[in-house]
Amino acid sequence: MALSSILSLLSFLLYFIQLDVVFSGTVQKEGTICTVRSSINGSDDAPAILQAFQMCGTNGVIQLHDPLYHIETVMNTTGLSNVQIDLNGTMLWGTNLTYWRASGLPLGYDNFTTAWVLGGDQIVFDGHGVGTFDGNGQLWYNLANGVSNFPGRPISLMISNSTNSHYTGIRFVQSQFWTMAIKDSEDVLLENIYINSTSNNSVPARNTDGVDTLFSNRITFRNWTVVNGDDCISLKANSTNILIQDSVFHGGLGVSIGSIGQLNGVFEMIQSVTAERILAIGSRYAGYVKTWTGVQQGFPPNGGGGGIGFATNITFRDFTLQNLTENVAMITQCTSFEGATGDCDTSLFQLSNITWGPGITGSIQTDTLATMQCSGDAPCPGISLLGFNEVASVGAREIKCSNVVDPVGFNCTGPT
Ligand SMILES: *[C@@H]1O[C@H](CO)[C@@H](O)[C@H](O)[C@H]1NC(C)=O
Ligand SMILES: *[C@@H]1O[C@H](CO)[C@@H](O)[C@H](O)[C@H]1NC(C)=O
Ligand SMILES: *[C@@H]1O[C@H](CO)[C@@H](O)[C@H](O)[C@H]1NC(C)=O
Ligand SMILES: *[C@@H]1O[C@H](CO)[C@@H](O)[C@H](O)[C@H]1NC(C)=O
Ligand SMILES: *[C@@H]1O[C@H](CO)[C@@H](O)[C@H](O)[C@H]1NC(C)=O
Ligand SMILES: *[C@@H]1O[C@H](CO)[C@@H](O)[C@H](O)[C@H]1NC(C)=O
Ligand SMILES: *[C@@H]1O[C@H](CO)[C@@H](O)[C@H](O)[C@H]1NC(C)=O
Ligand SMILES: *[C@@H]1O[C@H](CO)[C@@H](O)[C@H](O)[C@H]1NC(C)=O
Ligand SMILES: *[C@@H]1O[C@H](CO)[C@@H](O)[C@H](O)[C@H]1NC(C)=O
Ligand SMILES: *[C@@H]1O[C@H](CO)[C@@H](O)[C@H](O)[C@H]1NC(C)=O
Ligand SMILES: *[C@@H]1O[C@H](CO)[C@@H](O)[C@H](O)[C@H]1NC(C)=O
Ligand SMILES: *[C@@H]1O[C@H](CO)[C@@H](O)[C@H](O)[C@H]1NC(C)=O
Numbered sequence: 001m002a003l004s005s006i007l008s009l010l011s012f013l014l015y016f017i018q019l020d021v022v023f024s025g026t027v028q029k030e031g032t033i034c035t036v037r038s039s040i041n042g043s044d045d046a047p048a049i050l051q052a053f054q055m056c057g058t059n060g061v062i063q064l065h066d067p068l069y070h071i072e073t074v075m076n077t078t079g080l081s082n083v084q085i086d087l088n089g090t091m092l093w094g095t096n097l098t099y100w101r102a103s104g105l106p107l108g109y110d111n112f113t114t115a116w117v118l119g120g121d122q123i124v125f126d127g128h129g130v131g132t133f134d135g136n137g138q139l140w141y142n143l144a145n146g147v148s149n150f151p152g153r154p155i156s157l158m159i160s161n162s163t164n165s166h167y168t169g170i171r172f173v174q175s176q177f178w179t180m181a182i183k184d185s186e187d188v189l190l191e192n193i194y195i196n197s198t199s200n201n202s203v204p205a206r207n208t209d210g211v212d213t214l215f216s217n218r219i220t221f222r223n224w225t226v227v228n229g230d231d232c233i234s235l236k237a238n239s240t241n242i243l244i245q246d247s248v249f250h251g252g253l254g255v256s257i258g259s260i261g262q263l264n265g266v267f268e269m270i271q272s273v274t275a276e277r278i279l280a281i282g283s284r285y286a287g288y289v290k291t292w293t294g295v296q297q298g299f300p301p302n303g304g305g306g307g308i309g310f311a312t313n314i315t316f317r318d319f320t321l322q323n324l325t326e327n328v329a330m331i332t333q334c335t336s337f338e339g340a341t342g343d344c345d346t347s348l349f350q351l352s353n354i355t356w357g358p359g360i361t362g363s364i365q366t367d368t369l370a371t372m373q374c375s376g377d378a379p380c381p382g383i384s385l386l387g388f389n390e391v392a393s394v395g396a397r398e399i400k401c402s403n404v405v406d407p408v409g410f411n412c413t414g415p416t
Helices: 003-021 046-056 097-103 138-142
Strands: 026-030 033-035 057-066 068-071 075-087 091-095 116-126 132-134 157-160 162-169 171-173 180-183 186-197 212-216 216-228 233-235 239-251 256-259 266-283 285-292 308-324 327-335 350-354 362-363 368-373 384-385 400-401
Touching: 026 132, 026 285, 033 162, 033 384, 046 057, 046 068, 068 097, 068 239, 097 138, 097 368, 097 400, 116 171, 116 384, 138 285, 157 362, 212 216, 212 239, 256 266, 266 285, 308 327, 368 384
Parallel strands: 033 057, 057 075, 068 091, 075 116, 091 132, 116 157, 116 162, 132 171, 157 180, 162 186, 171 186, 180 212, 186 216, 212 233, 216 239, 233 256, 239 266, 256 285, 266 308, 285 327, 308 350, 308 362, 327 368, 350 384, 368 400
Antiparallel strands: 026 033
């Protein structure tokens, strides 16, 4: 027998001996491709996934092709460069809520945390329409029991400090908290994304935002389906040049600008946003703009106020509405600590140049097309409602306004 045959027989035998003792996830590396094999006994696959990112996270490919990966510990995969991540199975986040509440990685805003922070330049993350994040969210909805921003609920995925990246064909079900946060990033396209966080009992799937953007520029969301119990897509502090297209929302609050102005004396802004070709089925609003009042009450995440800055050049057009439950257009500058009321005319956060329409059709279930409460201390110019005659409503077709300056395309029917 040739020496090489003996050696390969030996390594073959060693491979099986090794399998006998190693049940945890492993990484097989061929050239620049790292394939993660999930554990045999259902133990934590996160260490193997982290190893794959270390070995192939620069100019490489990470393949997650097994049907199920168990994620029991946090993952920080940042500083990647020119990497393709191929997810063809399900990543299932673990049920040790004590662990997750204590160990989430910081979002670096409010005091929220994430289970996975992913970042770098030229990341392509392809789920091929099947790759799934399952956050085991029902456990979190039950634990929070409707309490807003229940401490320690982790964001499923935080895309951080990323440039020139593309996420496609990924499914997210039963997210623990917000499904995604995008922070400190530029030129990121996320398309063909399916999100469904639906409580299976009477406890609401609160705070299951589809995505929140922070300190990010040129972010595009295309062909999203969002089924959830909070903001479908929410743009927060220092989000600029955001494009949302060709998406379907089931329930949720629609496209949200804010909330913003939560941090006393801190300057934040949102500029140049277009949401177009959206189908909203039973959502609460089409476009929702919300700022905190000018008077701080309590502390973030559930309290705050007194923030300054502006939101401008925002357009919601070509929406098809099916049974929207409240208003097409909603502005409030009255967000305050839970349970607190008043100070609605105190915000100095300046809203301007916000347009709903044209091309908004379909139906709402109320008699109020729009409720627009601008702050008395920062009245809103440049508010346009275009072509609202094409929206079917019940009753009086109210357009309620406070401190809206020179309305374009409409007359206010009364105060908010
Ligand atoms: C990905 O999953 C699909 C459907 O489950 C399957 O048909 C396909 O072979 C898988 N591809 C890889 C590379 O595992
Ligand atoms: C859950 O996580 C906590 C904190 O990390 C740990 O002390 C505990 O042993 C874990 N429980 C189980 C069942 O693994
Ligand atoms: C992730 O790891 C990098 C490098 O160690 C570190 O700089 C960064 O703070 C970590 N991110 C989070 C959110 O923990
Ligand atoms: C952001 O990523 C770039 C490279 O992609 C890196 O040079 C820089 O240190 C990162 N910044 C932070 C704050 O992590
Ligand atoms: C975040 O801050 C709030 C209010 O200050 C506090 O109640 C909560 O416990 C904090 N959450 C975490 C995970 O520290
Ligand atoms: C839109 O995304 C869905 C997944 O949510 C996918 O099935 C569909 O093919 C995508 N549509 C297009 C035109 O790519
Ligand atoms: C969302 O998920 C629930 C199950 O959790 C399912 O019943 C429902 O059909 C899904 N909705 C959509 C629009 O996919
Ligand atoms: C947001 O952006 C503005 C304008 O670039 C900047 O002045 C401000 O400091 C930023 N806000 C924060 C909280 O970083
Ligand atoms: C307004 O936003 C659109 C994109 O939504 C952009 O094309 C346009 O340049 C912006 N206009 C101003 C004055 O910033
Ligand atoms: C809107 O709701 C009404 C009553 O709940 C129902 O009859 C109707 O079919 C719904 N329309 C659409 C487009 O979903
Ligand atoms: C709002 O639009 C008007 C008219 O196009 C423009 O003059 C003004 O500068 C815009 N305001 C802001 C804050 O961009
Ligand atoms: C607003 O009211 C004025 C005065 O009654 C009327 O001339 C104008 O056509 C109305 N505008 C709209 C968009 O209804």
